[in-house]
Amino acid sequence: MHSPRLLRPRRSRRRTASALTGAIGLTLGLTVALTACGQTGSSAGSGDTLTVLQYENPRSAQGQGWARAVEIFEEEHPGVTVDLQTTSFDAMRQNAKITLSGADVPDVVEFNKGNADGGQLAAQGLLDPLTEQVEQFGWDEKVTGSMASFARYDENGNAGSGEWYGVPNIGEYVMLYYNKEIFRGVGIDELPTSVTELEADMDAILEAGYTPISSSASTSQGFNQMWVWYSLVSAEASRQQIDDFMFLSGDVDFDAEPWRSGTERFQEWIEKGYVGEDLAGLNFEQATVNFLQGDAAMLIWNNGEFDRIANDSGFEWGYFTMPGANLTMGSSGHLWGVPANARNKELAYDWIETTLSPEVQNLIGSKGGLPLAGDTDTIDDPLIRDFTARFDELVAGDEFSFYPDYPVPGFLDFIQENMQAMSNGNQDADGYLTDLQAFYDEGKAFQTGQ
Amino acid sequence: MSRTTGSRRATARRALRGSPWRWVVLAAVGVGALLTAAPFLLLVLNAFKSSSDYSQNGPLAWPTSFSLEAFEGYLARVDFPLALWNSVTISVVVAFLGVTLGLLAAYALGIGRVRGNTAVVAVLLLATMLPHEALIYPLFYGAQALGLLNSVWSVVIVFVVLQGAFATYLLSSVMSTVPRSLLEAAALDGANRRQVLWRVVAPILLPTMSVLVVFFFIWTWNEFYIPLVLLADPASQTVPIALSTLRGQHSIDITVVNAGSLLSLIPTVIFFVLFQRTLSRGVTAGAIK
Numbered sequence: 001m002h003s004p005r006l007l008r009p010r011r012s013r014r015r016t017a018s019a020l021t022g023a024i025g026l027t028l029g030l031t032v033a034l035t036a037c038g039q040t041g042s043s044a045g046s047g048d049t050l051t052v053l054q055y056e057n058p059r060s061a062q063g064q065g066w067a068r069a070v071e072i073f074e075e076e077h078p079g080v081t082v083d084l085q086t087t088s089f090d091a092m093r094q095n096a097k098i099t100l101s102g103a104d105v106p107d108v109v110e111f112n113k114g115n116a117d118g119g120q121l122a123a124q125g126l127l128d129p130l131t132e133q134v135e136q137f138g139w140d141e142k143v144t145g146s147m148a149s150f151a152r153y154d155e156n157g158n159a160g161s162g163e164w165y166g167v168p169n170i171g172e173y174v175m176l177y178y179n180k181e182i183f184r185g186v187g188i189d190e191l192p193t194s195v196t197e198l199e200a201d202m203d204a205i206l207e208a209g210y211t212p213i214s215s216s217a218s219t220s221q222g223f224n225q226m227w228v229w230y231s232l233v234s235a236e237a238s239r240q241q242i243d244d245f246m247f248l249s250g251d252v253d254f255d256a257e258p259w260r261s262g263t264e265r266f267q268e269w270i271e272k273g274y275v276g277e278d279l280a281g282l283n284f285e286q287a288t289v290n291f292l293q294g295d296a297a298m299l300i301w302n303n304g305e306f307d308r309i310a311n312d313s314g315f316e317w318g319y320f321t322m323p324g325a326n327l328t329m330g331s332s333g334h335l336w337g338v339p340a341n342a343r344n345k346e347l348a349y350d351w352i353e354t355t356l357s358p359e360v361q362n363l364i365g366s367k368g369g370l371p372l373a374g375d376t377d378t379i380d381d382p383l384i385r386d387f388t389a390r391f392d393e394l395v396a397g398d399e400f401s402f403y404p405d406y407p408v409p410g411f412l413d414f415i416q417e418n419m420q421a422m423s424n425g426n427q428d429a430d431g432y433l434t435d436l437q438a439f440y441d442e443g444k445a446f447q448t449g450q
Numbered sequence: 451m452s453r454t455t456g457s458r459r460a461t462a463r464r465a466l467r468g469s470p471w472r473w474v475v476l477a478a479v480g481v482g483a484l485l486t487a488a489p490f491l492l493l494v495l496n497a498f499k500s501s502s503d504y505s506q507n508g509p510l511a512w513p514t515s516f517s518l519e520a521f522e523g524y525l526a527r528v529d530f531p532l533a534l535w536n537s538v539t540i541s542v543v544v545a546f547l548g549v550t551l552g553l554l555a556a557y558a559l560g561i562g563r564v565r566g567n568t569a570v571v572a573v574l575l576l577a578t579m580l581p582h583e584a585l586i587y588p589l590f591y592g593a594q595a596l597g598l599l600n601s602v603w604s605v606v607i608v609f610v611v612l613q614g615a616f617a618t619y620l621l622s623s624v625m626s627t628v629p630r631s632l633l634e635a636a637a638l639d640g641a642n643r644r645q646v647l648w649r650v651v652a653p654i655l656l657p658t659m660s661v662l663v664v665f666f667f668i669w670t671w672n673e674f675y676i677p678l679v680l681l682a683d684p685a686s687q688t689v690p691i692a693l694s695t696l697r698g699q700h701s702i703d704i705t706v707v708n709a710g711s712l713l714s715l716i717p718t719v720i721f722f723v724l725f726q727r728t729l730s731r732g733v734t735a736g737a738i739k
Contacts, residue, residue, distance in 0.1 A: 292505040304700030312505035
């Protein structure tokens, strides 16, 4: 049994085996070495570091404003460093419920507004109510009206009333960017003042061989059609009708105005070719490129692409909101919140206050970021000043209709599928409104706990 | 010798001339190859454009001038060397430890004939098929209890186990094809169980294990969901997660995303090229006995 003979012919095998052992040994060695240098330790929660988790592009207006806010904050709090961490919008949406339930959480987080996101975090107790601090710091004087609607959530996580859980810094609104060269070429000298005039202009644009509005309807990121549809509904809606729909407060009859007329008009627009063809596979990025390439006369989008259009367009351009509309799509930006498990809450409140300070707000404003508490007159660039002034007008008139997917969970996917089907001609206004009623009512019953 | 090659060439030429189908097949294969490479080529093309060039001329146009703007933008926004280091660490450690764990477990199941081994393998297979979303809460609280949140080691442990389960399943079925006579011969020659594993079984399975190492490296490299939850701190982020921070809700820097994707692809491509020979050897290993 114990014969040493067997070892001799096995040399090559032994070599391979020892190579493998070597590789494993190397890995284990690496493991140990890395563990040793991996213990830098997490600093969240210690008294001298404020951890801020956010997801804005550092080159955006808000990102630049917050970089300045870090400097100001560290000046005002000697010995405290701000750890400004960047994540992504999608990561926050998918993970906030898990990561905020941990023991080691950031002191301030930027979170997504809406019942499905912020509402859930508030209802599950993962965020602290901020009503007391809002009054103490006077944030409710800076964040007013519809800008505050998605900062407050009730015990079911429904927006519009209840305690404050978040504080926004900026706002956003949806507009029609237009190519001035195409408008001039077609002979449109004055901007339309009503939807009917806009339709007449679009007939002329179509005749000249351009697509009137660059749009998209992919179920992944093809939001333009949804915005066209909801803008047409908002144009004829009253404040009360939109609030009932948004805040689940009254019965919504989708077979009545403004839903029926807006949706039928939307179908008409698709059939007449106002929004182009073959939209099912396009996303908002491609719709933007189609506009910037000069193929389409207009693009419906919000201020998210303002900066890009200003830098990248090779033609003269302008913008206007849906002409003659009662209400315009738009809302506050995303919100600052303080996790229930945060350890430096006092510093967290100071941080929110710093981002709402005149200096930070005016910096955000000068970069085109639509601040809620900035002074529009301090903006030098006339283009950005006008654009911000239009926003201020909408805030003052309480004219925002928000985004249509906020009220019930799963709404975004449902609407997007129907937008795609309508754009393909596989769904009509009647069918969509019927389905919409059923989906909304079911979601509402779930959300309000009935 | 030269005559044979000459005549063979002549036959080939005749076949070529005789059959236009060959050209059709060649063209079809060429088109197929181009289609397969198209997404990658588009990525390269658009990574070297400036943002305004992309916006005005679209994704399909040739760049008006080659620009490194997108790469600069990417490197300014993301700590790429750190993310790269984290990703390489996780992937390399998982690849080797996962295969080692699989080998040890498979030895017991495939050669050792543990009672109920089929059931064990079935359970392991089930574990690899579970959607990660179903595992995430236990993993998160487990990592937190161990103090490993925001540390690459939490992800390493999770994936060593998950990939190890797959390796166990695969290796144990390959081991059951190892001839019993070989093992008996080794035992007769006085090898104990450990010697049989390292000197007989492991060398036979080496090609298969090499393939698994390559696969585990690439799979772990591309993992998104579990690292996203367990590694919230930017200091421990992996490359795919760093890349995802470039997407805004209503805006996207498409050229920067292209440049970032290209940079993130390079390590996997290098790894694949380095191990490509082992890969093809492993795939054909069973062919010659």
